[in-house]
Structure formats: C-alpha cells, structure tokens
Amino acid sequence: MTSTVTVLRAPSANRVYASRSGPLAAAEAHWVLGAHLGAPSRVTERAVGGMDALRIEGLELTAPRGVSTDPAPEDHTGSDAPALRLLASLSSTLGLLEDVAGAVQGEGCGGAGTLLRPLDLPPVLRHPGDLETILKYPGKTNEQFTALLVNLAAALSTRRAGLFDGTLTLLDPLCGRGTTLNRALRLGLSPLGAEIDRKDVEAYRAFLATWLRTHRYKHTVTDGRLTRHGKQLGIRIDxxxxxxxxxxxxxxxxxxxxxxxxxxxxxxxxPARSVDAIVGDLPYGVQHGGRSAAGWQRSPLEVLAEAAPGWRSLLRDGGGMALAVNRHTLARSDATAVLADAGLRVISADGAFRHRVDQSIDRDVLLAIPTDHPQAEQLAALGTDERTP
Incomplete structure (x- = not known):
C-alpha cells in the first residue's frame, strides 16, 4: 500500500542557498526516489506549522516482504524499508510525517480530512555532523548542496544500493579541502579524491587527523610521495x-x-571502470581557475574537456556523475558536447538545479551517465519528467 509523506526540511545556514533550497530539495527527491524505487513520485513544496516541507505521494513505506522489522511490520518505522532510508538521506531532511486518515473536517495539518503521524528517521549517517561543518574556509561548498550532489550521483549508478551498505565507490576528482569526502565518510563510504593544490591537500590531512583524534577514533593517517614513471606528481594521503x-x-x-x-x-x-559515482564541483572561472597543460587557466570548459575522457575511463558502464557548474562561465551546450565526446550523456533538464550563489555565480548541476549505461532510458525519462525550479 502506498503512502503520502511530508518531509520537514532543515533550514539552511547559507542565506543565499536557502532562498532556492525548496525547489532544489524537490528536484533532488524526484531524481533520488525515482532512480532508487523505479518510478517517480509526485513531489510538491508545502508548509507545516510555518516550517518548510515537501509532500511526497505514492511511496511504499513498509519493508519488502520477508524483511524483519522492529517493531511490528504494520508500523512504518522499520529501517529496512528502502523508501524511508532514502527520505532520511535527502540533503535537507529534518523529520518525517506520514499523512493518515483522520476524523477532522476541513483543513487539517495535512490537508482536508488528514492528520500527520511522526515517523522515526532511520540512521543513515555514521559519524557526527561536525565532520562536515566544523571546517570553514573561503569558497567552501555548502554542506547541504554537497549532500545533494552525492545523492544524485549515487542514484544514477546501478550499484546505488551501495550508498547504504558502504560498498559504493565514490570519487571527487576536484576535491579541494574534502567537503564531498567528509559527506561520503558520514554515509559509511570509502571515498577517493584528487586535488592539485598541495596546500589544500595538506590542510585536509591536518583537519581529518585532528578530527579523528579529538573524537577518539581508531585510525591511521599517512602521507607519502605520489609518483608515476619515476616522476613525482605530488603527495598521497591514506x-x-x-x-x-x-x-x-x-x-x-x-x-x-x-x-x-x-x-x-x-x-x-x-583501475579502469572502478568507480560507481563521480561528484565534482567544477572551477567557476571567477575567483580561481583550473590546471591545464599551459598552467593555471580561467576556462572551466578547458578543464572539463581535458579531464572528462579520463573520468569516463574510471566510471563503470553503470555509473553516474553529478557536476556543479557556473552558467556564467560554462554554457550547458558546450559542457554537454564535451561530455558527449567523452562518452557521457547529460540527462538532467537545463536549469533543473539552477540557483544563484552570488553576482558572478549562477550555479546548476549536470547529471550524466555513460552512453552505454544499462538503465539509460529509464534514467533519461526522469529528466523529461522532473520538476524544474
């Protein structure tokens, strides 16, 4: 039996991001639920008691037959129910409420003749939140937006279930000081990252080692030389x-x-074809550039054109990619063409995740999959049906 759920949205600490977080959360829910559950759900924005929320219709909240839940199966709190895990993992989920039949007349909390019943949030994050929030620096990507990117890239993978059991292999090829990596760690993944700026790599190593020590984790953090054919490329952190x-x-x-x-x-x-999901926040070409053969450049298109073939070679045929771009410095048509040349197909609609960061950054997200992805048509159908902010 399907249910209707109201997802209470956590307020964003980022003032600019908060102004568009509603449509972004709705678009994220559309893609994540549609990919994981096999069909899109109807997602609409609403308010509950003055709190921002999403109303999501047509979800199967009970665990699959044969899966033991605690308490009783008819109670929708079983953490093995896929829909509940997905709802709990959405980037801005604060709480869950199920619409149930009520005896009230007229406009109630959930609409005419309905009541709202709280649902327990299944645990999907393994580590404290300060792993994502404590590190502050100029240009850091908003944590909620980072979580959105991770969820989207994972949803496009045929190995998407690995997001919840730690087996999904995630790569951030432009990882900066590790915002994406920290989100992946909280989800229980073992992520990979690359960053050309040695200062950023060293800063992330220092932060992670300090955080693990402060929280009394069993851990080792080591660094060494990264070489290829005898040439030193930089440092490696494990x-x-x-x-x-x-x-x-x-x-x-x-x-x-x-x-x-x-x-x-x-x-x-x-290794080739070893990555399930790639998450990247491309250089915006405003305050910083990207490395190319000629040195530091200010063209995000050049960065993408040089990097995309390599990223595709690492991505499994059933993998997924979510790239944040600045529309002021990287036209969608150009990015789509470059990705197509690398064997990747953009399946999200133009502007589906568009939002203003500041005067010089008009951000959007490109969702892409390999052209030979085994679920290409099913995923592409989500792009033709998605809510656009």
Missing amino acids: AELAPDKQAQREGRGQTLTVYGCDTRELAHLL
Missing part, C-alpha cells in the same frame, strides 16, 4: 578509520585516499 575497536574488528572500518595531483592523472593511477 586514512583508515573506525569509531572503536569493535567496529574495527567487525570490518566496519573505512578507508580514504586523496591523490595530490592534476585530475587528468587519475586515469593512470586508478
């Missing part, structure tokens, strides 16, 4: 972590690797 000895013994530990190199080198450092 980390292993687990909340405690028991988690470590039970194999619930995680790993992380950061390659301090040009993103174009990744195709030579990682």
